[in-house]
Amino acid sequence: QVQLQESGPGLVKPSETLSLTCSISGGSITNYYWSWIRQPPGKGLEWIGFISNSGGTNHNPALKSRVTISVDTSKSQLSLKLSSVTAADTAVYFCARRGPDYSEYYFDYWGQGTLLTVSS
Amino acid sequence: DIQMTQSPSSLSASVGDRVTISCRASQSIGRSLHWYQQKPGMAPKLLIYVASSLHRGVPSRFSGSGSGTDFTLTITSLQPEDFATYYCQQSYSTPITFGQGTRLEI
Numbered sequence: 001q002v003q004l005q006e007s008g009p010g011l012v013k014p015s016e017t018l019s020l021t022c023s024i025s026g027g028s029i030t031n032y033y034w035s036w037i038r039q040p041p042g043k044g045l046e047w048i049g050f051i052s053n054s055g056g057t058n059h060n061p062a063l064k065s066r067v068t069i070s071v072d073t074s075k076s077q078l079s080l081k082l083s084s085v086t087a088a089d090t091a092v093y094f095c096a097r098r099g100p101d102y103s104e105y106y107f108d109y110w111g112q113g114t115l116l117t118v119s120s
Numbered sequence: 121d122i123q124m125t126q127s128p129s130s131l132s133a134s135v136g137d138r139v140t141i142s143c144r145a146s147q148s149i150g151r152s153l154h155w156y157q158q159k160p161g162m163a164p165k166l167l168i169y170v171a172s173s174l175h176r177g178v179p180s181r182f183s184g185s186g187s188g189t190d191f192t193l194t195i196t197s198l199q200p201e202d203f204a205t206y207y208c209q210q211s212y213s214t215p216i217t218f219g220q221g222t223r224l225e226i
Contacts, residue, residue: 035216045164045207047216060215094163104170105211106154110163 002027004095004111011117018085018118022078022095022111029076033098035107036069036080038091046091048080050098050105085118092116122146122210126219133224137198141222143191143208152212153191155184158221159204167206168193195224 008020022034036048049059051069059067068081078095092115096107123146133139143153151171156164166175168184171191181196195202203226208219 044220045209045218047218058214062215096163099166099169101170104152104154105216106166106169106209107156107164108166108169108175110165112163 002097002109004097004109006093006095006111006114008093008114008116010115011119012085013120014086014118015084017081017083018089018116020080020093020095020114020116022080024076024078024095024097029071029078030073032100033105034069034071034078035096035098036078037094037096037107038089039094039113040088040091048082048093051078087118090116090118121215122149122213122217124208124210124217124219126206126208126222128222129220130223130225132226133198134226135198135200138194138196139198139224141193141206141224143186143193143219145189145191145210145212148188149210149212151187152210153184153186154209154211155182155193156207156209157202157204158207164207198224 003025005023012018033052035050051057066083070079092113094113095111097109099106099108125144127142153171155168158164172184183194185192205221205223207221
């Protein structure tokens with residue numbers, strides 16, 4: 001059974017760079033696309049971006065160029081870096097796996113999420 | 121960006137009821153529409169993919185339909201564990217976008 005587990009600092013100061021990690025177990029990391037999705041408290045879901053099985057990335061233009069997504073296959077870890085954070089980046093951050101149907105992009109496995117608060 | 125609009129935003133129902141949640145896309149997305157269930161404090165769970173395919177392990181009381189711009193999630197014979205928030209998501213083009221959610225309450 002595939003399991004995803006996010007981890008992060010919990011609290012980041014404005015203008016700093018947040019770094020989150022998603023540890024993946026129970027399945028291959030190299031055969032799938034992986035995404036980050038976030039959810040501000042009490043609000044809906046926002047897709048942040050994905051990394052493909054070949055290492056290519058695509059991110060939400062709403063986040064401009066603040067997003068960096070990478071994979072460390074040796075550690076079976078997915079990473080997210082978001083620079084120049086503001087209070088608007090306060091959210092629960094989820095990592096998720098793209099389903100096996102490569103003609104569509106839906107999320108079949110999710111981590112439990114990690115809350116990141118931006119505050120001085 | 122493709123905007124996804126769900127209706128209603130909230131819905132009150134009772135155990136045993138049949139409920140329908142709608143999702144409308146701002147442009148045609150074919151059948152690239154997926155549905156999730158989220159309970160408080162938990163991650164979303166995939167229910168339906170590609171408009172009408174039931175994800176493994178999801179009870180058959182859940183069903184999806186639609187194509188183009190209009191889609192529907194139907195839950196027949198509501199169970200206590202079905203009270204949650206439901207989201208639709210389009211994958212026709214990036215950025216991937218979600219509906220604002222429909223809260224299903226007792």
